[in-house]
Amino acid sequence: MVAIGKPRGTRDFTPDEMRKRMATDREMRAVFERYGYREIATPTIENMNLFTMKSGKEIIEETYAFEDKSKRKLALRPELTAPAMRFYMEKLRMSPKPLKIYYFGNCFRYDRPQKGRYREFWQMGCELIGTDRPEAIAELIALAYHVLKETGLKDINLRIGHLDLLNRQVDGILSLFPPAGSAKSENKDKKDEIFRLIDKKDYDGVKNEFIASGVTKEKTTEFMDFLQSSNIQDVKKYSEESGLDQELKRYEEVISLLKEFGVNTIETAMEIARGLDYYKGIVFEIDAPSLGAEKQICGGGEYSLLPLLGGDNTPTAGFALGFDRIVLALEKEGYNFPPSKKPVYLHPIGDKMRKEAVSLARKLRGRGVLLDMDLMGRSPQKSLQYANRIGAKSVIIMGPDEWVRGMVTIKNMETGEQKEVKVEKLHKFL
Amino acid sequence: MVAIGKPRGTRDFTPDEMRKRMATDREMRAVFERYGYREIATPTIENMNLFTMKSGKEIIEETYAFEDKSKRKLALRPELTAPAMRFYMEKLRMSPKPLKIYYFGNCFRYDRPQKGRYREFWQMGCELIGTDRPEAIAELIALAYHVLKETGLKDINLRIGHLDLLNRQVDGILSLFPPAGSAKSENKDKKDEIFRLIDKKDYDGVKNEFIASGVTKEKTTEFMDFLQSSNIQDVKKYSEESGLDQELKRYEEVISLLKEFGVNTIETAMEIARGLDYYKGIVFEIDAPSLGAEKQICGGGEYSLLPLLGGDNTPTAGFALGFDRIVLALEKEGYNFPPSKKPVYLHPIGDKMRKEAVSLARKLRGRGVLLDMDLMGRSPQKSLQYANRIGAKSVIIMGPDEWVRGMVTIKNMETGEQKEVKVEKLHKFL
Numbered sequence: 001m002v003a004i005g006k007p008r009g010t011r012d013f014t015p016d017e018m019r020k021r022m023a024t025d026r027e028m029r030a031v032f033e034r035y036g037y038r039e040i041a042t043p044t045i046e047n048m049n050l051f052t053m054k055s056g057k058e059i060i061e062e063t064y065a066f067e068d069k070s071k072r073k074l075a076l077r078p079e080l081t082a083p084a085m086r087f088y089m090e091k092l093r094m095s096p097k098p099l100k101i102y103y104f105g106n107c108f109r110y111d112r113p114q115k116g117r118y119r120e121f122w123q124m125g126c127e128l129i130g131t132d133r134p135e136a137i138a139e140l141i142a143l144a145y146h147v148l149k150e151t152g153l154k155d156i157n158l159r160i161g162h163l164d165l166l167n168r169q170v171d172g173i174l175s176l177f178p179p180a181g182s183a184k185s186e187n188k189d190k191k192d193e194i195f196r197l198i199d200k201k202d203y204d205g206v207k208n209e210f211i212a213s214g215v216t217k218e219k220t221t222e223f224m225d226f227l228q229s230s231n232i233q234d235v236k237k238y239s240e241e242s243g244l245d246q247e248l249k250r251y252e253e254v255i256s257l258l259k260e261f262g263v264n265t266i267e268t269a270m271e272i273a274r275g276l277d278y279y280k281g282i283v284f285e286i287d288a289p290s291l292g293a294e295k296q297i298c299g300g301g302e303y304s305l306l307p308l309l310g311g312d313n314t315p316t317a318g319f320a321l322g323f324d325r326i327v328l329a330l331e332k333e334g335y336n337f338p339p340s341k342k343p344v345y346l347h348p349i350g351d352k353m354r355k356e357a358v359s360l361a362r363k364l365r366g367r368g369v370l371l372d373m374d375l376m377g378r379s380p381q382k383s384l385q386y387a388n389r390i391g392a393k394s395v396i397i398m399g400p401d402e403w404v405r406g407m408v409t410i411k412n413m414e415t416g417e418q419k420e421v422k423v424e425k426l427h428k429f430l
Numbered sequence: 431m432v433a434i435g436k437p438r439g440t441r442d443f444t445p446d447e448m449r450k451r452m453a454t455d456r457e458m459r460a461v462f463e464r465y466g467y468r469e470i471a472t473p474t475i476e477n478m479n480l481f482t483m484k485s486g487k488e489i490i491e492e493t494y495a496f497e498d499k500s501k502r503k504l505a506l507r508p509e510l511t512a513p514a515m516r517f518y519m520e521k522l523r524m525s526p527k528p529l530k531i532y533y534f535g536n537c538f539r540y541d542r543p544q545k546g547r548y549r550e551f552w553q554m555g556c557e558l559i560g561t562d563r564p565e566a567i568a569e570l571i572a573l574a575y576h577v578l579k580e581t582g583l584k585d586i587n588l589r590i591g592h593l594d595l596l597n598r599q600v601d602g603i604l605s606l607f608p609p610a611g612s613a614k615s616e617n618k619d620k621k622d623e624i625f626r627l628i629d630k631k632d633y634d635g636v637k638n639e640f641i642a643s644g645v646t647k648e649k650t651t652e653f654m655d656f657l658q659s660s661n662i663q664d665v666k667k668y669s670e671e672s673g674l675d676q677e678l679k680r681y682e683e684v685i686s687l688l689k690e691f692g693v694n695t696i697e698t699a700m701e702i703a704r705g706l707d708y709y710k711g712i713v714f715e716i717d718a719p720s721l722g723a724e725k726q727i728c729g730g731g732e733y734s735l736l737p738l739l740g741g742d743n744t745p746t747a748g749f750a751l752g753f754d755r756i757v758l759a760l761e762k763e764g765y766n767f768p769p770s771k772k773p774v775y776l777h778p779i780g781d782k783m784r785k786e787a788v789s790l791a792r793k794l795r796g797r798g799v800l801l802d803m804d805l806m807g808r809s810p811q812k813s814l815q816y817a818n819r820i821g822a823k824s825v826i827i828m829g830p831d832e833w834v835r836g837m838v839t840i841k842n843m844e845t846g847e848q849k850e851v852k853v854e855k856l857h858k859f860l
Contacts (some may be wrong), residue, residue: 002517003740004480007504010473012517018469034795036773036802036820039448043440043550044474044536045494045506050434064475065498069540076475086434087442096819098563098805103443106474110499122436128805135784136805142792180467260788262796281738294537310433354565358690362572365464366692372466375528375566389526390466 009111009119020337024103024151024327027232028124031147035139037102037126040092042083044106045150048073050082053308062109076108080317084127085305095223097314104323116294125300125320132302132315133283134253142261142282144298144319151326152335156297158263160284161272162251163301165235168242169226169270170194174241177215198227227271235268237281247281254282278303284319288329297322297329342393344430346373347383349399357398360423367427388413394430437548439541450767454757455534457850460606461577465569467532468557469557470522472513474536476501479510483738492539506538511748513537514557520757525842527560527744534753546724548753554748555730562711564683571684571714571782572691573727578716581756582765584728588693589716591702593731595665599656607645628657629769631702657701665698677711684712684725708733714749718759718814727755737855772823774860775805777813779829785827797857818843824860 006012029039048065064076065217077083080103092099104124111117113198124147141160142316146154174187178384188214197205203224208218226238232252239248255266272283283301291297300319307313330337344364357373364371372390374383380397387395397409402420411418421429436442443451443597457471478495494506507513510533534554541547552837554577558570571590579588587621592859604617620643627635633654656668669678685696702713713731721727737743760767774794778787787803794801802820804813810827827839832850840859841848851859853859 004477005477005482005520006473006516007477007498007502010475012473013471014521015468015470018471021471022469033771034798036800038445038770039452040445041443041448041451043436043442043540045437045440045550046523047434047437053434064498065493065497068494072437086436089433090435091442091444096816108475120475132803133805133807135788135803137805138788139791139805146795256786257788260785260792262792341466355687355690358565358568360688361569361691362690364460365576368464370464370466372530372705373565373569375563375569376562378564381613386526388655430501 002027007119009113009117011118011120015340016230017338019354020330021323021327023234023338024323024330025124027148028226028321028323029104031143032102032124032148035100035143037100037143040084040087040103041105042077042080042087042103044077045110046077046083046086050076050086051075051078053082059179062198064108064109064110071106072385076107078107078109078317080105080107080123080320081127081303082124082305084318085309085311085316089306089309089311090131092129092273093311101125101129110319112293116291117329120323122323123320125318127316127318130314131170132317133258134250137282137302137317137357138261140253140300140317140319141352142258142263144284144286144321145258145261145263147321148288148298150331152333153288153326154333155289157267157287157289158284159267159269159272160251160255160282161269161301162235162246162247163245163272163274163283164282165239165242165251165268166198166227166273169223172242172286173210173215173219174213175224176219177210177213177248195273198271202273203227229270230267232268235270238270249390251282272301274299274301278305278308278376280304282288286331288325291325294325297325298339298415310388340391341370342391343370343372343381345382345387345392345395346371346389346396347378347397348374349380349397351377353398353400353403357401360396360398360426364427364430369427369430384411431503437549439543439547441548442656443769444495449770450499451753452758453768454760456576456755457581458751458753458756459532459534459579459736461573462532462554465530465573467573470517470531470533472507472517474509475504475708475820476507476513476516479506480504480516483512487836488499494538494540495521498549507535508537508538508539509555510553510555510750511533511733512534512735512778513734514748515739515741515746518557518559519736519739519741523741528566529559531559532556532558544724546721546758548754552754553750553751554675554676555748557746557748559746560744562747565687566713566751567597567732567747568684568691569645570730570747570749572688574714574716574730574751575688575691577751578728578756582760583718583721583756584763587697587719588695588714589697589699589702590681590685590712591699591731592665592677593704593710593713594674594677594701595669595672595681596628596657596700599653600672601666601733603640603645603649603653603817607640608650613722625703628701628791632659659700660697665700668700680698681712703731704729704731708735708738710734710748713759718755718762720759720762721755723842724755727752742752768824770821772821773800773815775817775822775825776801777808777810777818777825777827778804778819779810781807783828783830783833788832790826790828790856794857794860799857799860814841826856 061076068074106120106122108120157312190286194209229235272285274283279301282303287295298321302317349352361373392413394412405421406423409420495515498504502640536550536552538550572690624639659665709731711732716728717725718727718738728751732747778784791803822843825841836853839850
């Protein structure tokens, strides 16, 4: 006797949980399709070097890597953008641009499990390839927002940042106060550490890092203010000397177009650093405050991965939605998921009626009726109990005497009402 | 510059392939639901011992096994029945019986890739827990058959075998002609080898194995005839002295009930050995002859796994459908998959109309219109080319002069016809 459990940090889903997940899945897909996106899929396992070529350190540390029997280094995919780009390079390059693709898949991270953080988790996401015009980026962000709204989520916060602006600020400070050794690589390490701290929202950590580098208190405070500017005016004020006027203008235009797309509650958020090294330009995140600490349900933005895969500089942007957390947030908000369809239950009385019952079941299912039947040789009373437990809306009782007269009895399980009906008119009552 | 491919034996799916897969997926799910089955899901990774406890040798050899960073032995699931049973033991045990569950998931086998055999492949399957009455087993087999029929498959062959009858025959012969050493374990090894050969349909191998064991030519021929009996009369003739009268009667009853379920073309097939050690009793397979060598698209039957997981002897049966091969077979048969929905394409003329276009896109999508729009700042001519390439059914052209008058132009992409319509009546034309 062995009792074997599931691996730590993984989950099974009951029929009730799957009902909620599938309903959410359907709503989300429908919105992607309405925006002209078409579904693709990539393998669950990838060559490890797809993820090591340029990912955040943490992603690499948390990736399930293993060797197959030919000693090839494989990985359970930790995210879906690099695989989508690999697929694009292999097979979708010649598609008309812009190319809009979406996907729904499981990802894996070897992480400490907690509510809303699992070792296997699901993401629905998309990539927009071939355009970086403001209306394109605005449409992408609007899509993320509307997908979430269409699932039924009420309380979400969209925050939009800009990595070029953030980079310029950090570079500016580090060039004024270069680290002791001042080698270029040290500067890079310092910057990586600052970005990591920003990504973790560890603002005290950022301050300490600056102070340790000899940055003045004044400059540090100014940077922290920049980081927390929540409207476009503040961002512009702090970025006056950045030399990124074009980028600022584009950023402002995207935000303005988003309003036309029906997205009204937008915060600017310079502290969005994203966990992946290949992001650049406009980036965004969406939170569901009902989730508490692990509240981020969407992250995305512009990135550059194609050159690393041997491709050109075709613009790319995309986002990923945390499917598991979205379902959790809907539950927290008390969302009414569509109920499961109630079956009709068929109970033949006595063994002689069994063949007739099978044949009737076939006909009714052929007409699309969701039908369950006694498969245990139960008494009518026990069958009614079972029908009740599985939530049947009605029970058809097939007695031999009625059957000879071409009749069956239908019992309505909600009202308890019972009546005889003609077999050939039965489907009208179901 | 690195060019990174996908791992050997895995696949990417283009939007067109996904369209076919998702359409097939929908049809299949609908039938499971109509038979009263409800969906569950289990993790992609499992503890390795879930599969080593009692599986065929080959499955274990072909399983992707790896250690996580805590040295736990994990596996990419090679099949979905053992995980479903583990889940049942952990959480679904108290559900009313019979319990009907289905699932759709990816499985992995480290196998030589070829057409119809992939290292990552998809299965839709189900388990029926709590009854082994003839009508229950018949309903299960009918479900497999009807799921395949509803996908649109025309040419399929259902074959039904019986492992108890097969076992009894092999045991009978081996007890008459015990292997040289005659130790019990040798007998078991011999039997395993014979089952392996039967499962591989290597009938010459079976003969040679018997001859090598000293089985007479006459007995060998008789066994081969039994193995290839294709109707119930032959099976009964060869099993007269098996002492399995009850099982024979039940087997016959299942086949007879299947006809009531609308399954008319049934072959008996004593050579169904199944690749997994935990099968017993009635087993079945469905082939799609159009697929050639790798034609099996369904396998299932009765099995006993719960006692190995610390459970009792509750009857269990189920089957798995090879999703990838089903889609392949549909393609081979020339099935007309539902076409993808054609989008409406929106082209604003000039930058001034861009905001209006965004706002109009929002409204139309809000009404459920599948809409795509120019995100490249293209000329009308280029936009029409793109709209054509993505299969748009119509293009809305927003010119500033018309817009002032509350009008837009719609171009029907099939007929080429063009007309002006009022913006507020636009949705009626789409």
